[in-house]
Amino acid sequence: MSRTSQADKRRTLNAQKITEAAIELADSQGIEALSMRKLATQLGVTAMSIYNHVANKDDLLSLMLDHVVSEFERPQIKGDWQETMRRRAHSMRQAFLRHPWAPPLLISTITNGEQTMRDTDATLGCLINAGFTYAAADWARNAIDSHIYGYTMQELNFPVEPDEYKAAAAHYLPMIEKSDFPYLHGATLALVNGEYDGVTQFDFGLNLLLEGLARQLQSGQLS
Amino acid sequence: MSRTSQADKRRTLNAQKITEAAIELADSQGIEALSMRKLATQLGVTAMSIYNHVANKDDLLSLMLDHVVSEFERPQIKGDWQETMRRRAHSMRQAFLRHPWAPPLLISTITNGEQTMRDTDATLGCLINAGFTYAAADWARNAIDSHIYGYTMQELNFPVEPDEYKAAAAHYLPMIEKSDFPYLHGATLALVNGEYDGVTQFDFGLNLLLEGLARQLQSGQLS
DNA sequence: ACCTGAACACCGTTCAAGT
């Protein structure tokens, strides 16, 4: 009987199952809760079994990240490059909202997985096809990705939800001395008074970049 | 004699000394090498002594981050807002190059320290003084910071140094199948052939943002 | 008031032993 149950485990456990369980654990409990021991428990197995399928925890994280990248919408080479870049950016933000642990790890990843290479290839392809030089395509991709990563990481770590901004501002206002922080005080007061809603826009920065790129491309600075 | 040495320790150890030693350790050995035990050894003291001056490791990290923020150039309220924002951005990038562990922690920090509030106040002040509404100043600051954080984190984690790009490209080229990754292959080949240098520019994305903001401000969309 | 050693509840990972 113990033979059968072990045989069952052998059939079920593999790198993909481990990766999926790890992502689910990191999504629901946070990345700091992802330990080899907890993951093993979730899988109904001993911590050490995992090492038969992945080299170590870093290897597991790489597999998890490559899966996240697979959720990015792959750019079409042909077509409206601005719209294609916008669709990719939005899909990346959505993937990061589903997997909030991913951006800091993904941006720090040294070796690139299969999916990352596919994403980079298609992104460069779209821009080059639109008339960008290799150098300009590289700069453009870098600037767009900076915004996607920087914006979503700020967004993910913002301490209050959009529908609580006004209440939070009213709560913090007394702690922001008008004499010490006049503009922060003014901005917080404007929020309390409903003069603006405090919601930043992903598309605001993205449009600044895309419109600037379009303008430079049209005037021949990038081609 | 043991009395004197303990009295000496009491005089020397304080939150500021601990913070400085922690920053030095993180700068030189990496943030993952910063443990309470190693930090204590560096300070010639027991790990537990540290807890007499900081609440816990998170508290220590907050103190470290507030010090990093103090190295940002504080925006002048009056003056050329574009130039002021550019100076702040460059000083932030330089601070992050000195303290590469800081950006992911700083962008994730929930509670803001004194220096962070001063930076935010002066940044908003500069933009509001230039004619931005509260909302527009918030969007602008968010977009600029997204670029600073996103760009520097990509830069800090890029696996090769600029003067090794060409050699690295030549090394990786055979691994990038032309049929699988045509554009990545082409870009790498262009790098090997010296058609472009592969160096991305911090100012490229920053200028796109600032020029776009200036254009929208001038046309009355943000005021 | 501050420093200390022992202890607790965790980690990732190695290794020899099982089947």
Added chain:
DNA sequence: ACCTGAACACCGTTCAAGT
């Protein structure tokens, strides 16, 4: 070929005991 338990070298932090 894969799973396991014990062990090692680490963590952050609590607590009672010192001065």
